[in-house]
Amino acid sequence: MSSIDTLCINALRVVGAEMITKAKSGHPGIVLGAAPILHTLFTRHININPEDDKWFNRDRFILSAGHGSALLYEMLHLSGYDLSMEDLKNFRQKGSKTPGHPEYGHVKGVEITTGPLGQGISSSVGMAIAESFLAAKFNKPKYDIVDHYTYVLCGDGDLQEGISMEAASLAGHLNLKKLIVLYDSNDVQLDGDVEQTNTENIKMKFEAMNWNYIKVVDGNNCDSIDNAIKEAKKSNKPTIVEIKTVIGYGAPNSGESSVHGKPMPEDDIKALRKNLSYNGPVLEYPEEVKKFYKENVIDRGNEEESNWNELLADYRSEYNAEYEEFLKFMYNEFKLDDVSDMPKYEVGSEESTRKEMGKYIDYLSTKLPNIIGGSADLSSSTMVKGADGIYGPSNPLGRNIKFGVREHAMAAIINGITLHGGLRGFCAGFFVFSDYLKPAVRLASIMKLPSIFLFSHDTICVGEDGPTHQPVEQLTMFRSMPNTNVIRPADAKEMAEAMLLAFDNNTYPTVVTSSRQGLPNLACTNAEGVKKGAYVVFEPKKAAKVTLISCGSELFITINAAKMLEEEGINCKVVSMPSMFLFDKQSNEYKEEILPKKHLKMAVELGASMPWYKYADEVYGLDEFGASMPIKYIHETYGFTAEAIAARVKELLNK
Numbered sequence: 001m002s003s004i005d006t007l008c009i010n011a012l013r014v015v016g017a018e019m020i021t022k023a024k025s026g027h028p029g030i031v032l033g034a035a036p037i038l039h040t041l042f043t044r045h046i047n048i049n050p051e052d053d054k055w056f057n058r059d060r061f062i063l064s065a066g067h068g069s070a071l072l073y074e075m076l077h078l079s080g081y082d083l084s085m086e087d088l089k090n091f092r093q094k095g096s097k098t099p100g101h102p103e104y105g106h107v108k109g110v111e112i113t114t115g116p117l118g119q120g121i122s123s124s125v126g127m128a129i130a131e132s133f134l135a136a137k138f139n140k141p142k143y144d145i146v147d148h149y150t151y152v153l154c155g156d157g158d159l160q161e162g163i164s165m166e167a168a169s170l171a172g173h174l175n176l177k178k179l180i181v182l183y184d185s186n187d188v189q190l191d192g193d194v195e196q197t198n199t200e201n202i203k204m205k206f207e208a209m210n211w212n213y214i215k216v217v218d219g220n221n222c223d224s225i226d227n228a229i230k231e232a233k234k235s236n237k238p239t240i241v242e243i244k245t246v247i248g249y250g251a252p253n254s255g256e257s258s259v260h261g262k263p264m265p266e267d268d269i270k271a272l273r274k275n276l277s278y279n280g281p282v283l284e285y286p287e288e289v290k291k292f293y294k295e296n297v298i299d300r301g302n303e304e305e306s307n308w309n310e311l312l313a314d315y316r317s318e319y320n321a322e323y324e325e326f327l328k329f330m331y332n333e334f335k336l337d338d339v340s341d342m343p344k345y346e347v348g349s350e351e352s353t354r355k356e357m358g359k360y361i362d363y364l365s366t367k368l369p370n371i372i373g374g375s376a377d378l379s380s381s382t383m384v385k386g387a388d389g390i391y392g393p394s395n396p397l398g399r400n401i402k403f404g405v406r407e408h409a410m411a412a413i414i415n416g417i418t419l420h421g422g423l424r425g426f427c428a429g430f431f432v433f434s435d436y437l438k439p440a441v442r443l444a445s446i447m448k449l450p451s452i453f454l455f456s457h458d459t460i461c462v463g464e465d466g467p468t469h470q471p472v473e474q475l476t477m478f479r480s481m482p483n484t485n486v487i488r489p490a491d492a493k494e495m496a497e498a499m500l501l502a503f504d505n506n507t508y509p510t511v512v513t514s515s516r517q518g519l520p521n522l523a524c525t526n527a528e529g530v531k532k533g534a535y536v537v538f539e540p541k542k543a544a545k546v547t548l549i550s551c552g553s554e555l556f557i558t559i560n561a562a563k564m565l566e567e568e569g570i571n572c573k574v575v576s577m578p579s580m581f582l583f584d585k586q587s588n589e590y591k592e593e594i595l596p597k598k599h600l601k602m603a604v605e606l607g608a609s610m611p612w613y614k615y616a617d618e619v620y621g622l623d624e625f626g627a628s629m630p631i632k633y634i635h636e637t638y639g640f641t642a643e644a645i646a647a648r649v650k651e652l653l654n655k
């Protein structure tokens with residue numbers, strides 16, 4: 001370890017601490033403790049090119065401990081990304097390029113939004129899966145055109161989260177040998193010492209999950225960290241490098257939890273400078289540091305990418321067809337222009353929408369070679385699985401990922417796959433267990449990431465399994481999530497369009513729900529209507545005064561109720577509203593046409609009533625948990641028959 005390394009690390013420490021103090025907010029502990037880790041990784045290993053931040057074969061770096069954002073911004077600044085000193089000085093300020101936690105799409109070089117602990121490390125597994133799949137698909141002897149590492153910096157908190165263990169367990173099983181996790185092991189967390197909460201052996205724990213474990217006893221020694229990363233690269237398993245660091249190194253309260261998340265007072269900054277024997281400029285990097293990063297990160301990255309470009313050019317001449325295909329993957333050029341051969345269903349036939357969803361996924365897998373995914377040990381129930389066999393070391397081109405019962409990691413992994421580029425991830429489970437993966441959907445929504453989340457058994461019509469398996473409030477949860485398209489199709493036609501919308505868009509995640517039970521395929525549904533989120537599916541012969549709004553498995557029942565009412569002279573129109581998200585985007589004229597102000601409007605859904613009050617005066621919903629019983633009793637018991645719905649309308653009209 002040379003003196004320039006020490007100078008760089010101390011500059012990172014001091015400027016990071018000063019940024020946080022200036023912002024009056026942030027987490028100095030990890031910045032001071034983990035600076036040597038990121039310095040070593042960036043100056044000796046990572047291949048990135050700030051001039052081409054989306055260079056396909058770059059190494060991916062994930063700051064899973066997102067509270068260390070100041071340190072990441074420092075690295076990005078010194079590595080030549082579009083982040084100025086001014087931006088660093090505006091850390092955490094309104095409108096700045098340097099928000100509290102790293103935000104994907106906000107600043108170049110941030111590979112993923114992190115902050116909720118456990119998510120980053122779990123998504124990194126998806127990135128490593130994507131890399132291994134694409135490498136297996138495109139690499140040829142002498143042409144490793146997809147060949148990069150996925151690096152993670154995580155802390156104690158990341159590894160305490162359950163999601164990380166789900167993801168690590170799967171990563172070990174899948175032998176993701178190019179995944180390297182650098183663990184900032186400082187024995188301290190926000191509320192105190194880690195030993196107050198943990199009594200476990202990380203080495204044994206990870207080795208038991210088929211990981212390679214390496215320990216670095218002195219986290220201030222770049223050469224030891226460097227050697228560990230070199231070792232990790234040789235492993236045929238994913239590697240965790242446990243690096244013993246001191247939280248808040250150099251600060252008067254180093255080694256204590258008080259340094260974790262409180263800006264340091266000016267006096268402590270002075271003490272820090274003294275303790276580190278550092279007297280560089282305030283909020284500025286010494287020239288030697290900038291030069292070192294220019295030579296060891298920027299120039300190296302540039303060179304790596306130009307080497308790669310040459311390799312790709314040679315690949316192009318030798319394997320032209322594969323090259324053309326590679327470009328399609330790289331630029332996501334697969335389009336759903338012609339879907340005329342999509343499976344079709346006769347009007348009047350009956351099928352569950354989950355079976356239709358499964359058939360459409362199978363169909364789309366033939367059209368879109370870049371989609372990959374699977375279910376959380378439920379593919380025989382959700383009907384959703386990927387194509388080409390089970391993905392794994394013996395079949396890296398399998399597009400069916402068997403996630404096991406690991407819903408949370410599954411969703412985060414899907415995000416990682418999609419973030420990596422080249423592939424698009426989808427996953428599936430029982431709707432009630434969407435509770436287990438919601439935080440990862442939320443991150444996809446924040447990132448505007450088009451991950452696809454498919455769920456079956458979307459109402460209490462699950463039946464016998466009882467309230468633990470009967471979703472009630474889950475639709476409310478997802479519909480209230482900004483930037484998330486929740487589609488609840490009523491039949492095969494609506495399901496087909498839902499799936500096309502999900503796989504066609506690039507700016508938001510989609511949640512599609514499906515029924516367990518068979519539903520009639522209706523004559524009145526159509527794709528154009530689904531695109532608008534809501535549309536009229538039944539119009540009485542005489543002018544309507546009432547509008548009934550429904551979706552999913554309750555749509556046909558609601559139509560039947562409207563038909564009954566018409567016979568009694570009560571004229572109700574019925575609107576199918578599979579997607580509130582898409583309907584909200586329509587013009588005011590269209591909204592008025594579908595949901596006229598002067599109509600009495602009642603929504604019908606076998607789920608929590610809350611989301612519907614935005615559109616309806618009255619909601620015929622379910623605001624209690626279900627109970628275990630065969631499905632044939634459910635509609636009767638909970639009043640979801642055409643007769644009961646019609647009776648409520650009459651009650652409302654006082655007839």
Ligand SMILES: Cc1ncc(C[n+]2csc(CCOP(=O)(O)OP(=O)(O)O)c2C)c(N)n1
Pocket residue numbers: 029030065067115116117118154155156157158186188189190191247260
């Ligand atoms: C899911 C989640 N829970 C809680 C937090 C709040 N939080 C941020 S950092 C942190 C402590 C984590 O400890 P560690 O990873 O050891 O970080 P260190 O204190 O060493 O920097 C907590 C509880 C969070 N960001 N995400």
Ligand SMILES: [Mg+2]
Pocket residue numbers: 155156157184185186187188189247
């Ligand atoms: Mg810690």
